[in-house]
Amino acid sequence: MLTFERHEKILNLLEKQKVAKLAELVEETGASESTIRRDLTLLENDQKLKRIHGGASLLKRKVEEPSMAEKQTQFTNEKKQMGKRAAGLIQDGDCVYIDAGTSTQAMIPYIGAKDVVIVTNGLNIIEESLKQNFRTYVVGGYIKSGTRAFIGKGAVQAISEYRFDKAFIGTNGIDLDFGYSTPDPEEAQIKNLAIKQSNLAYVLADSSKFGDVTFAKFAELEEAGLITTEGDDDDFVKKLKQAAKVEVVKTHDLHSDN
């Protein structure tokens, strides 16, 4: 059997039953234990599965990343509220990093501070920032077509040469145990680095992200302040505040007009 076919088979089996023991895979494919082990190592490197002692497990890949076009529609009220709150944290002369994404994009029109320098890895952020005539720096790198974010070596290197007063980061998942996570490991690397390079860091997460775990963790809960809305899941927010040293910045005091 061809290597390629065997890999397909392994992934299919995992698709069905979430975890598979090594013996099962040997049985299923007819290949030897050594071969399966090698396959698992390869597939793990390709982010196709996760190895566990005794076999392999499916990556908890949060379905598909919603495409930019879908997200772009228009900002929800929640996003606008978060945006206002986040923008209010920026002071005159601040140098801020703004992560790619719609949540972070929503904050830009509300930035009132003067002489703000904006650094970003998001194509959408650039547009918005230029509209507002901010001094705008962009990290380089490879453009991911889905989220239109700059990722890769170029981006990493660029960010590592900056220091920010504040960083505003988007997220796909926020979980009491697993912290902040996003589906793409390369994006996670960028987010993580931006937080490290920043004096203060804030994650913007609307209530739909509560309790979600996606593939790649980029920060522990206590590494960044959380800007969110109370929403229906106020209970989760309470737990968050108990569980960690998270500074939860709520938006209940803001009006939803704009």
Add this chain to the structure above:
Amino acid sequence: MLTFERHEKILNLLEKQKVAKLAELVEETGASESTIRRDLTLLENDQKLKRIHGGASLLKRKVEEPSMAEKQTQFTNEKKQMGKRAAGLIQDGDCVYIDAGTSTQAMIPYIGAKDVVIVTNGLNIIEESLKQNFRTYVVGGYIKSGTRAFIGKGAVQAISEYRFDKAFIGTNGIDLDFGYSTPDPEEAQIKNLAIKQSNLAYVLADSSKFGDVTFAKFAELEEAGLITTEGDDDDFVKKLKQAAKVEVVKTHDLHSDN
């Protein structure tokens, strides 16, 4: 059996079963192993399939009509002609640098080569390149609000770490003595560096730039090929060709329909 027939047969089999072992193909076609190997190499070069150890596999085809992007551009006829001519110089697998600007933007819809990697410092180029699903890298840096080009230290550093097969550069002035020039010294620096880092370099200049001298020179005439139109200033083009070792790529042989 004819070579062509054999190739058809191979592709048909792959169409049906996604992967095929070498032995299967030998069986199916009656040709020798060597011949099939050669076929596979050829077909892979033609992007018709993907070779894998032990045989070949289908590659998922992504055919998108470039005509759409073509239609809704509002470029002048001259720019379109130059764009076609420039795009035709790009070959499969090339890594090309495309300068910020509308002249260079106009060439992107006409790029027909496969597996092209595009590196750019232009916001407008990014958009166009993503539409065409090219692998797109962007140099970082400060965004100049006027031309929407990335300039400054970040951009310089990023470019200096790349090597290009071909570079396509826009210009504001082209003069027999002063060479190619542009008003912004920082943009000039970028253009100059991109040319130096590239195996082949082409400047795109429509006839309105003939004889113009602007503030910052970025290259001598002979440092890059010139892609232009004959236009009204054909006389100038003749002088250009006499005066320097400029390779003038004209577009008079192209039709202006599309």
Add this chain to the structure above:
DNA sequence: TCAACTTCAATCAAAATCAATCATAAATAA
């Protein structure tokens, strides 16, 4: 903790597959 057991990574030799070469046969040109 210990010992019994399982799973693991590293290594090696055999098998399969590969690219490169060469000589022959067919097709094409002179």
Add this chain to the structure above:
DNA sequence: TTATTTATGATTGATTTTGATTGAAGTTGA
């Protein structure tokens, strides 16, 4: 016709994949 190019199949040695073996590392249960 003869020369030249092209396609083919066989052969060779190199590379890749594979399965067995080994000792190390991890797991379990008392």
